[in-house]
């Protein structure tokens with residue numbers, strides 16, 4: 001999908017060299033790293049350059065200082081974690097792919113549709129049987145368990161990419177209950193947890209009773225703190241989690257110590273600074289900046305009467321293409337008439353057909369301009 005988007009944009013630019021394209025498609029961040037993070041990394045570079053403080057290979061699971069900072073962050077969510085349950089990685093995408101090493105090839109996986117494509121592609125590469133669960137307007141893109149469907153591994157992403165949908169406590173309780181009664185493991189992707197604004201919604205699966213017996217949680221500093229290019233994330237594998245008689249924490253430790261040699265000290269010091277009080281204030285102000293973009297996008301879509309969801313607890317707005325257009329038809333029109341690039345929903349699975357994702361990660365002026373352009377072309381008739 002992303003190569004087709006790039007090709008279409010290139011062709012448009014060749015045809016209209018003066019057209020200014022605004023990209024609201026990509027899920028990458030645009031704001032720089034927080035000053036607290038930069039300063040911590042600078043100091044870590046100095047340490048690496050001095051004989052007394054130089055460090056070679058680090059702890060495979062991550063340095064204690066970062067794992068303790070994460071432990072403290074979870075304490076703030078009323079979740080108690082043992083340090084040994086926290087594994088530092090170079091990002092959630094790697095771990096989401098690598099985790100499949102500890103499951104049997106015969107396992108059946110249950111994946112929402114539409115969804116972040118990594119879950120599907122990694123399982124296709126591993127030759128696993130995939131069952132899709134329908135996300136649609138009817139269930140607000142939040143599929144719930146169906147007892148007649150049996151699966152060993154379940155992917156949940158909340159807040160969701162691409163739809164921006166957010167599971168509430170009762171819905172997550174249904175999933176935990178289903179996983180416990182079916183002996184299934186939930187792979188819970190909380191990469192966007194920091195965007196949750198609405199009160200009372202779980203920001204970790206472990207806020208649900210029983211989840212430590214059936215869920216692995218993946219999180220990332222990418223969207224939280226602008227680490228998309230710096231690379232750091234973490235995965236939580238509870239000690240209580242036993243699958244087919246095997247403790248998954250020990251199995252994942254073995255996998256990581258065999259195939260992974262850790263995240264750079266400098267990066268882990270930067271990640272630690274995210275949890276300092278200055279770091280938290282700085283990253284939360286960046287999140288607020290993106291969420292203001294989301295409000296601008298959502299406001300214009302509401303004004304135009306275009307059905308959409310997301311944007312309240314996630315940096316993505318998921319809209320229904322007007323006039324029954326397909327995702328790609330709408331993509332072409334947006335590019336030609338407004339010079340705005342979004343992401344066709346069809347790229348996230350069959351159920352994304354007829355929908356379109358706009359991202360709030362852009363620059364605020366460009367986002368406002370993009371929405372003004374959409375407004376004027378929409379008012380002249382879509």
Ligand code: PLP
Nearest residue numbers: 091092093116161191220222233
């Ligand atoms: N999970 C979801 C749902 C994402 O949207 C992304 C990135 O866009 C990731 C994981 C990957 O994050 P990372 O940059 O930590 O690999």
